[in-house]
Amino acid sequence: MTIKVWHTHQARSMRVLWALEEMGLDYEVISMAFPPRFTQPEYLEINELGTIPYMIDGDTHMTESCGIPLYLVERYGKHEFGLKPDHPEYGDYLNWLFHSDATLTFPQTVYIRYTLQEPPERGLQEAATDYMKWFHARLRKLNKHLEDGREYLVDNRFTVADITIAYALFLGENLKIDERYKPQVRDYLNRMKERPAFQKVAKIGEEFTQITK
Secondary structure (H helix, E strand, O other): OOEEEEEEOOOOHHHHHHHHHHHOOOEEEEEEOOOHHHHOHHHHHOOOOOOOOEEEEOOEEEOOOOHHHHHHHHHOOOHHHOOOOOOOOHHHHHHHHHHHHHHHHHHHHHHHHHHHHOOHHHOOHHHHHHHHHHHHHOOHHHHHHOOOOOOOOEOOEOOHHHHHHHHHHHHHHHOOOOOOOOHHHHHHHHHHHOOHHHHHHOOOOHHHHHHHO
């Protein structure tokens, strides 16, 4: 059975598509406008949360954009894109995977809500600015980690941890809150964006973005 992913253009579901593409796994994409729970209310019958991504792989249903790439590594034995528990950097690998959403993407999503989804009369711009500052403060760990010129986050090779972290940086760039990226972080992001799999999935669903602009 083909893996099925519900996606909106350059949303967090892009992490899932990027991982699938890198791993060479067959998948089907259902693209929708953002936010899908408002533009396509029937989506709530599939995913009661109304969030993106949503993945179905046989009897497995998942909603978390960082958990799904990890699942794919383990479920399909794609360990060239991950680390095994006996690897000395395994803890770092897991930490970067979850750091990417819990620490980096979280303040970005609040920023998106307060700047793009809430009406200006609510006066929440100051809160949005605070969350933007929070995002930059939380980049300290990555700034330091990349200071020595390392190309990837762990084991001197590309893993799904790079997918999840690079997406958070890419989202910051799209939101135009990337002006404080350190040179090593900017270089890292640019390297990740040069990967053919990234370039392919970054375009998926763009026709719906044009409709909603």
